[in-house]
Amino acid sequence: MEAVGSLAGGIAHDFNNMLSVILNYTDFALDDLPMSDPLRNHLLQVKTAVHHATLLTHKLLAFSRKQTIQPVPLNLSRIAEEIGPILLRVLGEDIQIVQRLAPDLGLIRAEPGQMEQVLMNLAINARDAMPKGGCLTIETTLVNVDEKTAARRVYMHPGFYIVLSVTDTGCGMDKKTRDRIFEPLFTTKGIGKGTGLGLSTVAGIVKQCGGDIRVFSKPGLGTAFKIYLPRHLATAAAQLITPR
Ligand SMILES: Nc1ncnc2c1ncn2[C@@H]1O[C@H](COP(=O)(O)OP(=O)(O)O)[C@@H](O)[C@H]1O
Ligand SMILES: [Mg+2]
Numbered sequence: 728m729e730a731v732g733s734l735a736g737g738i739a740h741d742f743n744n745m746l747s748v749i750l751n752y753t754d755f756a757l758d759d760l761p762m763s764d765p766l767r768n769h770l771l772q773v774k775t776a777v778h779h780a781t782l783l784t785h786k787l788l789a790f791s792r793k794q795t796i797q798p799v800p801l802n803l804s805r806i807a808e809e810i811g812p813i814l815l816r817v818l819g820e821d822i823q824i825v826q827r828l829a830p831d832l833g834l835i836r837a838e839p840g841q842m843e844q845v846l847m848n849l850a851i852n853a854r855d856a857m858p859k860g861g862c863l864t865i866e867t868t869l870v871n872v873d874e875k876t877a878a879r880r881v882y883m884h885p886g887f888y889i890v891l892s893v894t895d896t897g898c899g900m901d902k903k904t905r906d907r908i909f910e911p912l913f914t915t916k917g918i919g920k921g922t923g924l925g926l927s928t929v930a931g932i933v934k935q936c937g938g939d940i941r942v943f944s945k946p947g948l949g950t951a952f953k954i955y956l957p958r959h960l961a962t963a964a965a966q967l968i969t970p971r
Pocket of ligand 1: 897
């Protein structure tokens with residue numbers, strides 16, 4: 728939806744510019760024509776149509792603004808806690824969910840709906856990897872990334888990160904699969920089962936938040952995703968304003 732929103736916004740903007748050009752030239756033509764010229768009526772019709780088209784672009788622009796994501800300071804543990812009951816239902820009774828959510832790690836800056844999507848996509852993948860049941864562990868911790876570690880990771884700066892770990896006891900992955908999982912449309916699931924968009928969406932969201940995602944997995948030994956999200960600096964102040 729976001730992509731559609733920004734696309735609509737971009738097109739509406741360019742389209743609006745072209746409409747102004749049409750309007751200007753129509754006005755020039757009207758100025759040059761004598762009042763009695765029958766062509767004037769045609770040109771006035773063009774002006775009315777341009778006017779309607781402009782209103783339409785305004786609607787598109789409003790839509791795109793509504794679609795733009797609004798990152799806010801938020802407590803990731805609380806988001807994970809709130810989505811717990813939904814995950815329980817999605818995963819079914821053969822999968823046990825263990826939550827180790829530290830309540831006071833500080834805040835990240837993200838859009839709540841996007842964080843829910845991250846958790847949901849990872850949980851659904853875990854479910855698919857555990858067709859005979861198993862255990863899904865969701866954990867939040869605080870990590871201080873030092874200069875040396877940050878230098879090794881493209882998207883990381885030194886400082887505090889809130890780390891979300893999602894670990895399953897499922898089928899795991901070999902290196903060949905692991906290397907491709909964040910590619911859009913990459914899936915090992917059958918037609919109608921996988922879209923290959925889950926993890927590329929997750930990676931996109933994490934990148935937008937200035938974070939990083941890492942995966943640890945071996946065939947038969949399960950999978951762990953670790954998502955590093957920079958801790959929001961104005962944590963204490965923001966916590967007072969935003970209860971989430
Ligand atoms: N928890 C997991 N355990 C094992 N394999 C996984 C896991 N998560 C993702 N994968 C692999 O990564 C691929 C891509 O995942 P994703 O982008 O969510 O697409 P999809 O789930 O539609 O296939 C999956 O097809 C699967 O091979
Ligand atoms: Mg998926």
